[in-house]
Amino acid sequence: MKNKIFYGLLTAALFAGLSSASRAQLFGDEIADNEFSRGNYRKALEYYNEMAAKDRSGKYLYKIADCELELKNYAEAEKHYATYLEKHHSPLAVRLNYAQALMYTGNYDAAREQLVLFKNGNPGKDVYRADVMLKSIDYARQHAETDTNEKFSIIKSNIQLGGLYLGGNSFRDALLTTKPADANADAPQYSFASYPYGLDKPYTAVTYTDSINNKFYMGAPSFTGDCKTMYFTANKSATDKASPKQYSKSNLSSSGRNTLTIFRSSLKDGKWTDITPLPFTSNEFSDTHPFITPDGRHLYFASNRPGGFGGFDLYYCKSEGKDKWSAPLNLGGKINTPYDELNPFALGDTMLYFSSEGKTGYGGADIYYCHGQEHRWGEPENMGPGFNSFADDFGISFDTSGTYGLFASNRDTRKGVDEVWYFSRVITYINGGGLTKDKFNGTTLPGVQISIFEQGRTEPVATLTSDKEGNYRYDKFEPNKKYLIRGDKEGYLRREVQVDPRFTAMDKIDLSLDPKLKKNDVFAFKDILFEYNKADLLPASVSTLNRLAELLIVNSEAIVELSAHTDCRGNDGYNDRLSQRRAESAVNYLVSMGVNADRIIAVGYGERKLKNRCRDGVPCSEEEHEVNRRVEIKVIDMKQLSQM
Structure with a gap:
């Protein structure tokens, strides 16, 4: 789905000077390949088509197909891959891309055939992608008989986005997206437009604001609950034409890419002002698809920054005051894959929706949801039929009640045009x-x-x-x-x-x-562990101590003794001192987790309370000695603090 992210940039950025034909004749493959590597797929396609018209061998067909694939023209890509493979011994990567085009047009059997040929060729890399595609074919076949969603009513609108995005959240009762004032202009200016939506409303664009515009790409607006602060994506640079020496000054990356950045803007006197990039952005990678929670405190977004799982990953950060944010946290391997995860949308405090190309699904990008909070999320689940198809499905957005919403899909178009779909919950038990x-x-x-x-x-x-x-x-x-x-x-x-x-x-x-504690309750723990001959807690102890802290916090009347015990080996004085330090170490950790320090007492008993026969001079196995090395909690009283 990388092509969607850069669509506005790629369609608007045009080279001045020589015509495509002249440049292709002068520079051959080099300039076309360079445009492709920079993500300018539409311009690269122009060059490859010019060269293919003069070279009847068909050697450019797979490059043309690659461009069509990136531009979401899947039927065209499929046609060119097929023609190329009839005439040439192909690189394995061509078969993988061909399989992708076949999947995205619903030709699962042909896609499986190409994937098997790809894997039999010992490709080395990209096996993960092939395996995901094979699993997705099986998944789609398994669910082929179900094409309706029992929980939602889903219908198609008449809105075509043309590669532009749904907003990160809906603005009042309208879909907010971006559109060019003149799509045929050499450098169209993009501004925000709204589409009032509802089953009984016409889908007619209304200009929302022209105080924010961008000649390359601008989209994915997301608003705080009071609709006075907006976060959106735009290209950071005002140009994509600069010499390498000017890349930095022009806000281009070191390789000349015009990356995407998340901006913040405030509504003042009816106009959007104070447009500033967020502080954690960079020219060297793209940040996009912001979703801000209604309270303005939590931000989710997609980024291809270094250190992720590959492609675009989802990240989370928290507001720390005006224009200050915590360091972005990757949402982890349950959410992210080596491919693209995009379009995060948080519904309430415990639901996260997003699109992914790297998980088992129906083909293309599918929409998933998971449960959790902030940066901790459970295993994602596929939204199922109706929402997902063999093509790209993405950009889900709910109204504030969670009753109805919108998403985008290119399932019904041969040219990969994104259309808006409307859904509402089916009211049932x-x-x-x-x-x-x-x-x-x-x-x-x-x-x-x-x-x-x-x-x-x-x-x-x-x-x-x-x-x-x-x-x-x-x-x-x-x-x-x-x-x-x-x-x-x-x-x-x-x-x-x-x-x-x-x-x-x-x-x-x-x-x-939670268990209800009572006086004289005793709990013994063998998994609260320490460094050998030291009082330092081992990492393996943390899980048990965290659970113990929760138990003591909810049982707020319990007064407890935390005791540490050793086995009989070593002298008595040493064991007393070691066990006391260990008890204090455990108590300090519990207090740091929120346990009231006035309710917990640390005692080191050394070897004075052995659990078995293993006293000095008695031969015992290591397992028997282990029984005596323990930490115990004993409830010694139940009181309100005011009674103490």
């Missing part, structure tokens, strides 16, 4: 449920009494009990209502979870209960 667990040790909890409340009501709409595996189900959640789910069980603290069916995976509601 939703099956829901999940698993009840002991939050401290992770075991399932049978017999949890579960009460389900509609928001604002004091009487439950349903009561049920988790089964022997800890599972529970409720099949009458309504998508336009919010709920509170309460879990109660003897010996555990009550747990309440608020859920919104629009934003929550209703079949995966986690209802984990």
Whole structure:
């Protein structure tokens, strides 16, 4: 999908001076290849076509096909690859690209044939891509009988984006995108336009603002909740024609590329002003597709900056005050792949949507969603039929209620033109449920009494009990209502979870209960570990200590003793001192995680409280000695701090 990112730049940037034919005749392949390597695929296509017209051998056909593929003209790319392969022994990369063009036109069987030939040629690299494509063919075949989405009604609008992007979020009740004032001009000026949308509304463009414009590319606007701050993407440089010595001064990369940058602008007196690039951008890579949360505190975006998984990855950063941002964090290997992840959209606090070319899907870029928060996200799931197709599907955007929205696809065009699709949730009951667990040790909890409340009501709409595996189900959640789910069980603290069916995976509601501590409870830990003969905690201890901190924080009345113990080896005094330092080290960590220091006491018992027969002079195995090396927590009292 890289071609989409640079589409505005590539269609608008024209060389002055010699005609395409003259330049091609003078410089041959070199200038065309250079244009292709710089991402100027439309200009490269002009040169290759000129040279192909004078060279009947067909050697330029695969380069023409490569350009058409990047420009999303998949049917044209497929035709040129096929003609080339009839006449030439091809590089393996041609077969991989040919397979991609075949997939993007829905010719799965022919695509599989080319992928098998590609892999049999021992390609070395790009095997990952071939494997993903083969899995996607199987996935698409498996889901071929289902072409409708049970949860959403999806229809096509009459809006064609022509390669430009949907906004990162919707502006009030309109789709906001960019369009050229004159698409046929040598250097069209791009400005923002809005399309009021709704099933009963005509899709007619209305100029939103011309106070922000760019002659190359501008798009992907995203707004804060008050609609007074906008983040958008544009080319950083005002030119793509400069000598290498002028690249830096012209805001071009060291290789002469006009990269994309995220800008911020403020609405003042009805005009967008104070247009500034975000501080973490660079001429050497592109940042694009910003999504700002309504409160203006959290920003998601796509970038091909160094250090990622490959292609464009998704990143997250947090506002630290005016014009200050935390360092961008890569969203990790669950989200990102060696290929392009683009168009992030966060719905509520716990849902993230995005498009990916590197995951198993229907072909092309597919839309995915996952659950999580900030930079921590779970395994993505495919949005399924209707949203995804054999072609490129991307740019999903919801209204603030999460009831309806828009996305883009080129599935119905032979020339790869992006069209806007409209969707709305089908109002029906939703099956829901999940698993009840002991939050401290992770075991399932049978017999949890579960009460389900509609928001604002004091009487439950349903009561049920988790089964022997800890599972529970409720099949009458309504998508336009919010709920509170309460879990109660003897010996555990009550747990309440608020859920919104629009934003929550209703079949995966986690209802984990914390044990309720009482006086004289004792917990022993063998996995709180220290450096040999030292009090330094080993990294393997962190997970257990974090869980322990959570348990002590929610049991806010518990006064506890944390004790460290050694085995009998070594002298008594040394073991006492070592165990005391270790107990203090563990307590310091727990306090750093939020445990009240007044509620926890560190005691080192050395070898004075052995658990077995292994005293001085008694031969024992290493396993027996290990039983005695431990950390324990004992609840010594239950009090409010005011009583202490």
